[in-house]
Amino acid sequence: MDLAYTPRQKAFREEVRAWLAANLPREPLASYDTREGFEQHREWERKLFDARLSMVIWPEALGGRGCDLIEWLIFEEEYYGAGAPMRVNQNGQLLLGPTLIEFGTEEQKARFLPxxxxxxxxxxxxxxxxxxxxxxxxxxxxxxLSADGTHYVVNGQKTWSTRASYADLLFGLFRSDPASSRHHGLSYLAVALDAPGVTIRPIQALNGKQAFAEIFFDDVKVPVENRIGDEGQGWHVAMATAGFERGLLLRSPARFQYTARRLVELYKANREVADRDPSIRDAVIEAWTGTEAYALAAYHTVGRLAKGARIGAEASTNKIYWSELDLKMHETAMRILGPLGELTGDAPAAVEAARWLDGFLFAQAGPIYAGTNEIQRNIIAERMLGLPK
Amino acid sequence: MDFTFTDDQLTFREAVSRFLMTEAAPEMLREIWETDTGRSPELRKNIAEQGLTALSVPEDCGGLGMDDIAWALMTQELGYYAIPDSLADAAYVAAGLIAALPAGTASREDWLGRIAEGSIRIAVAHPVNPLVADANPANLLLLAHGDEVHAVPREQVEVEPNPSIDLSRRLARVRWTPAASTLIAGGEAGRALWAQTLNRGALSTAGQLLGLAQRMLDLSVDYVAQRKQFGKPIGSFQAVKHHLADVATKIEFAKPVLYRAAYALAHGEAGADARVSHAKLACGEAAWLGARQGIQVHGAMGYTWEVDLQMFMKRAWALDAAWGDRGFHKARVADAILADGAALGPGHTFEE
Known part of the structure; x- marks a missing residue:
């Protein structure tokens, strides 16, 4: 155990910090759940990419920087610590990206990842x-699969697809063997969303924005080169993606530590009001202890990975932990804000409050998406503890 | 940056676990519970032969010179097997205090040598604990008088036993009169020693609580896998699964907190108090949840004397308030994070 950062790690932290200080947008970007905000975030991502900071853990040849996981954690700490914009392409970058690196062909990696x-x-x-x-x-x-084996013909419907109204491509799971059932006979495909036969119907989320969509496929042709992994092996490939999603990559600790810091600041600025309810102070302390524990668990896991361990069902404990912690922190903020909590960003009296409201609404989704927390608890019980199905 | 244990440390833990598995089986625990002293000289002898009493003693005094990080592993095993002995109090907490005395302090080397060979029992009476654990069988007591540290032979104190629901814990009120002859440190030095001792005691207790949580989870998993109702194991029901999944999650996120605290202590970090308190809170909560869900999934069996779960639950309930209760430790965490200019948020987990 050696908890000192190496000179190289420190230099990387300094570099990221300096770059962010010089390049962060001066005004907050619009919500990435709107067309306007989505494009603003795309521009920001381009800037990050040009500085080779968008996907630091990917190999250089694929548009990354070849960093190890500790450096990735450092990047995340600086990124979220600076209050930088949310990552609009995270579904691709953090879920499909690692899957392609593991299961994709060289041609697919070169075509999709940069x-x-x-x-x-x-x-x-x-x-x-x-x-x-x-x-x-x-x-x-x-x-x-077509008779000549060149393409798939896709029919059916997908739903709860985050920001699909604005996206270019979709990755997902389709039944390629019509006689199959359950997790057999599925294939993992990448589908262009502007292909003929694709219809996207936006779904309004709690925040009133088109945060997700349902997608209809009507004889959509998908080239066979867009299949990731083997025919019929889609479930296996998808499970790897789900593992990444629940695990570290999607929700690095820094984002929650940043929320905890803001919550402590909010509490200190409103202490007289907040202390009328003593349980608020307790919840503020737990925001710090909880997010620190999550960060420590991440460093511990990353260290074990570096020594050859694999992330198994314990990824499910991560998902439960961060989603419930995030919800609790935002609930606490709403309780501190009291009657200002309900105000939207358009309210002149809102100031900081509206940002907490946005986070509060999104935090409601945490225990549901990426596999509900009930499903995660089943996974922990069955695969980590070995309880019977 | 490497927040993991070395292979040597993990091998050491394995060896301790294998040793305690045979030496401290639940049946033996019950036998020792029935005795007047609650202590088994034979168990202590075996522990000493394994070298476990020598872990923290400096090498030049016949010990192994291991640090707090090794104890973060060791104490989990002590908790897991709920060993009925105050080994950690003497071999870790007292050894740490005595080793920190200036070299040449009368009896320092003698005490350390005897701790290493397992021939002395030392009870530590920090003011945060109103009662003293193992005062009766102790040869020597480390007692506080204000900031002063006194090393007082057993025959110079009056001991009034106060039974605990955990029959492995032998608590007593100690009456004594400070004398110049027993004073080993005072003033600033005494204050620093007691502060260190408090952190070691709390870390030791946190490690044991985490081990207890894991044991109660394991016992519960075994029980729900074999107990059948409605024609199937009750462990196949989601309501039962989710209870135990929550315990597993609590444990998973308490472990690294314990390890971070041990490192802070071993390296004398300025923020060690808050780290140790965080560990004590996290491990205590895991243990209490392990007990709560454990008794629930054991059903009425969990409420009996007969089922082993009780021994681990009682230890967990008791240790949660030892070496500082939750209020004490929460206050220390609050002092740290609500202070002006506190280093919070991303990037401060390992550096101020």
Whole structure:
């Protein structure tokens, strides 16, 4: 155990900090759940990419910087610590990206990853269907290989696809063997969202914005080169993606530590009001202890990974932990804000409050997306503790 | 930056675990519970033969010179097997205090040598604990008089036993009169020693609580996998699964907090108080949840004397308030994070 950063790690931190100080947008960007905000965020991603800071852990040849996971954690700490914009292409970069690196062909990596790192291609995900939510193996959307073997013909419907209204491509799971059932006979495909036969219907989220969409496929042709992993092996490939998602990559600790710091500041600025309810102070302290514990667990896991360990079902404890912690912190902020909590960004009296409201609304989704926390608890019980199905 | 244990440290933990598995089986625990002293000279002898009493003693006094980080692993094993012995109090907490005395302090080397060979029992009476653990069987007591540290032979104190619901804990009120002959440190030095001792005691307790949480989880998993109702193991029901998944999650996020605290202590970091208090809170909460969900999934069996769960639950309930209760440790964390200019947020987990 050696908890000192190396000179190289310190220099990297300094470099990221200096770059962010010089390049952060002066005004906050519009919400990335709107067309306008989405494009602003795309521009910001391009800037990050040009500085080779968009996907620091990817190999240089694919648009990254070849950093190790400790350096990635350092990047995240500086990024979120500076209050930098949310990552608009995270579904692609953090979920599909690692999957392509593990399962993609060299041709696919070269074709997809650099454009994903630069956000020239924005990705949406296509897992859920109206009747396949928590029970993802119930997928019925079909992808049937053409007789000449050059393309799949996709029919069906996907839903809850984040920011799909604005995205360029979708990755997801389709039934390529119509006679199959459950997790057999599925294939993992990348589909262009401007292909003929694709219809996107936006869904308004709690915040009133088109934060996600449902997507209809009507005889959509998808080239066979867009299949990631082997035919019929989609479930296996998707499970790897789900592992990344629940695990470290999607929700690095820094983002929550930043929220905890803001919450401590909010509490200190409103102490007289907040202390009328003594449980608020307790919750503020738990924001710090909780986010520190999450950060420490991340460093511990990264160290074990570096020594050859694999992330297994314990990734599910991560997902439960960060989503419930994030929700609790935002609930606490709302309780401190009291009657100002309900005010939207358009309210002259809102000031800082509206930012907490946005976070509070989004935090409601945390225990639901990426596999509900009930499903995660089943996974922990069955795969980590070995309890019977 | 490497926040993991070395292979040597993990091998050491394995060896301790294997040793305690045979030496401190639940049946033996029950036998020792029934005795007047609550202590087994034979167990202590075996522990000493394994070299476990020598872990923290400096090498030049016949010990192994291991640091707080090794104890973060060791204490988890002591908790896991709920060993009925105050080994950590003497071999870690007292050894740490005595080793920190200036070289040449009368009896320092003698005490350390005897700790290493396992021939002395030392009770530590920090003011945060109203009662003293193992005062009765002790040969020597480290007692506080204001900032002063006194090393007082057992025969010079009056001991009034105060039974605990955890029969492995033998607590007593100690009456004594400070004398110049027993004074080993005072003033600023005494204050610093007691502060260090408090952190070691709290870390030791935190490690044991985490080990207890894991044991209660393991016992519960075994029980729900074999107990059948409605024609199937109750562990197949989601309501039961989720109870235990929550315990597993609590443990998963308490472990690295304990390790971070041990490192802070071993390296004398300025923020060690808050780190140790965080560890004590996190491990205590994991242990209490392990007990709560443990008794729930054991059903009525969990409420009996017969099922082993009780021994671990009682230890967990008791240790949660030892070496500072939650209020004490929460206050220390609050002091640190609510202070003006506190280094909070991303990037401050390892550096101020």
């Amino acid at each position: 454009r994903m790192a630069s956000s020239e291609d924005m990705w949406a995900q296509g897992w859920s269907e109206p009747n396949a939510g928590s029970d993802m193996a119930a997928i019925t959307s079909k992808a049937i």
